Amino acid sequence: MRPTRVTNLADGDWHRLHPASPLLRGGLVLIAVLGFIIANLRERLVDMFLVVFAPDLGRDVDGRVDVWRDDWANDPIGGIVSNGLTGWAIAGLAVVVLAVIAGFWLSWRMHTFRITNEAVEVRSGILFRSHRSARLDRIQGINVSRPLFARLFGTAKLEVSVAGQSANVHLAYLGSSLADGLRADILRLASGARAAKAAAVTDAATGMHPASAPNGAAPGEVQRENGHGVRNPVAAVIGQRVDELLAPELDPSLAPPESVVHLPLGRVIGSTLLGGSTIWAIILVALIGTGLVTGQLWMLFSFVPAAIGLVSYAWSRITKSLRYSIAGTPDGVRIGHGLLSTGNQTIPPGRIHAIEATQWLFWRPFGWWSVRINVAGQSVSSSNDAAQRTLVLPVGTVADVHRVLALLLPDAIGEVDRFIDPGLAGRDGAGGYSRTVRRGAWLRPFSWRRIGWAATGGIALIRRGWLVRRLTLVPLARMQSVAVTAGPIERMLRLATVRIHTVTGPVSAVVPVVERPEAFALFERLAAEAIERAANDTSLHWRAEVAAASGAPSPANAEHFHAG
C-alpha cells in the first residue's frame, strides 16, 4: 500500500511517528539478544536438526539423547528435542515473536503527537497512558539529532526543550527530512506568525503516515522523487541514505556565508590537547608512571579509570566538534555538529540568558576562544549532552567570536560590537569599560586590572579573569535578579561584588571587587534597566510584528525545507 503523502504535520491533527521507531528505540536490544542466543546455540541447533530430520546420521547424537531427556533443568532445548516437543517449542517461539511484534506495533499505534497553535502534545503508552504537552511560547529550543543507527534508517529524533527539568518533549523517531520540516513548522507557529499554512512546502516529506493510513510500507520502501529517479527503488533509497550521511548537518547555502564559522580539524585537535584537561592528563600520567615505577599497583587501579574518562572526553569533544556549523535563520540560531551521530539545535530569538567567551591561558598564544551560553531547561544537569548543548563555539578566533555574538544577539550587536575586542583582551578601562580601584588587587592580585563592566543596548558586559579570560554578556531583558554582596574583607576594603542571576548554566555573571558606591549604583542601574527591557521585550513572539506587517505567510518557511 502506498503511503499517503503528508504535506503538513502541524495541522492540529494527531499523527504517528516513523514505523521503525519502536525498533530504533528499544528493538535493537532485542535483535542483539536474539543474535546472541542464536550464535551461542548454533552448534546445538545443528545437532537438533540432525536428530529431527536425519536420525540415521547422528549415531553419537543418539547416545546423548538419554542424557538430555533427564537433564531438563540444565538443557531444556535438549529435553524438548528428545521428547519430540519440537513443534510445540517452535509454535511457542512464534507466539513470543508475534507478541513482541504486536507490542511494537501497538506502541507505535498508541504513540501519537500533534502540533496545535498553542502546544506540542505527545500521547504514548499502552497500559499507562501519558499525555505531555509543551506550550509553544515556552519553547526554549528545538534539537534534531540523528544517532548513527537512526541515520541508517533515514530517521531523526526531534526534541522540543522547554524550561524545567526533564520536561522536554521527544518525538523519536521521524523521517529525516520530515523532522526538519516539522521543526520549521513548530518554530513558525511559535514565532507568532499565525498565517495560513503554506501548502506544498514539504515536497520531500515522505516516510510518515497520517493516523488514518495503516502500517503498510516499511521505511525502506518509500520512494523519493529526487535526483535518483525511480529506476530502482532499493538503489534510490541506498543512494539517498549515502547522500544523507554525507550531507553536512547544516546546509551552508542556507545561511549567509560570512556567518558560518569554519572550524579546521587542526584547531579542534590542538585546542583539545591544549585544553584544561591537559594538566589533568599530565598529572594522571605522572601518577600512573610513579605507580608503575614504585610498584604501587593500587595507584594504577585507581587512576586508570580517570585516564580512560579523560581520553573519552577528549575524543567526544573532537568528534562532536567535527563538521561544526553555526548559522542564523529567521527562527533563531542553528548549531550543528557531529560526524557519525549528528545533531543540530535551534535556539529561537530571546531564549539566550547569558553568553560567555572564555580563553584559557594555553589558548592565548593562538588567540582561541570558546563561547558558552545559558539556556533555560537544557543546562540543569551536568551531563555530557547538556555540556555540549551549551557550548556554542567549541574553539574559534576573535573574528569568529564576533560572528557568533552577532548571531546570538542580533538586535544589540550594533552597539555591543565595539565593546567585544576591549572586553576580550583589554584591561584598565580600555574601550569604555569601568575600572576598579587599586585595592581590589588584595583580593584579585592577577586580574584586578581586567575587571570591568559596561552596559549598552540592553546588554551588560562583564570583563574579568586573567588565567581564564572571560567576557560575559547578559541580555538584561532576561535577567532574573541582581545581588550585591560584601564579605568581611571586602567591607574592610570598601569593595563589593555584583552578581547577575540568570537561569542555571555554565555561565555565571559576576563583577568582583567593585568599589562600594559604584557597586550599589550598578545594582540600581541593572535592576531598573532589567525591568524596562523586560517590559519592552518582544522576542517571545519574534515574528509577530513581521507577519502583521506583511499580512502574508513568511517566506522564510521554504528555507528550512532541504531534503537530502
Next chain:
Amino acid sequence: MPELPDAPTPTPPPGTEAQLGEVAEGAPAHERTMDDRAAADAPAAGVAPRDTGWLRVSPKYIVVEVVGSVIGMVVFVGAALVLHATTNQAWALWAAVALGVVSLVGIALEPRRVRSIAYRLRQDDLLFRRGIMFQRQVAVPYGRMQLVDITRGPVARALGLADLKFVTAAASTGVTVPGIPVEEADRLRDELVALAETRRAGL
C-alpha cells in the same frame, strides 16, 4: 504565647499590630506600622504598589533563630562531651568549649542579625537584604517571580510566623524573607503573585 494558627486565613490584617506591640527598638516600629497599613489598604491585583520603604521582619523571629542555634549548640557540644567521656581525649573537651563559646557569641549576635533582615517593595521589584558580616542585597523584578512559597517551621508556627520564599528561574536568586506574621505573609503572597501575573514577560 500567641494562638496557633493552623490554616492560612485569607482575611488580611489589622491583626498584625498584636505582634508589632512587641517591637523592642524604638523608631522603626512606628514607620513599620504605618507602612503595613498603607500596604494592606492597597488593592491586591495588578496595581503597582507604592514604595514601602525598608520593612523589618518580626522581632519574634529572634526566638526562632535562638531556638535553632541552641539546639545546634546542644547537639554539637553534647557530641563533643560524649566523645570526651568515652575516649577521654583532651581535645574533645576543648572542642566542646570552643563550640559552646562560638555558639553563645552567635546567639548573642542573633538580635542584630535578625534586625539586619529587611525587605522593601518598590514599584517594579522587591528588594531584600540581610547580613552583618556577609551583607547581601538582592533585587527581584516582580515579573520574574515564578512562584511564591510559604514555609513554616515548628517554632515559627508556634509564634505565628512564616517564611516567604521567592522563586525565579535562576536558582541563585535565593530570596527567603523569614519571620513574617502569617496573615501578612498570605497577603503578600497573593499580592505578589497577582503582580507577577501582570508583569510577566517570557522567562
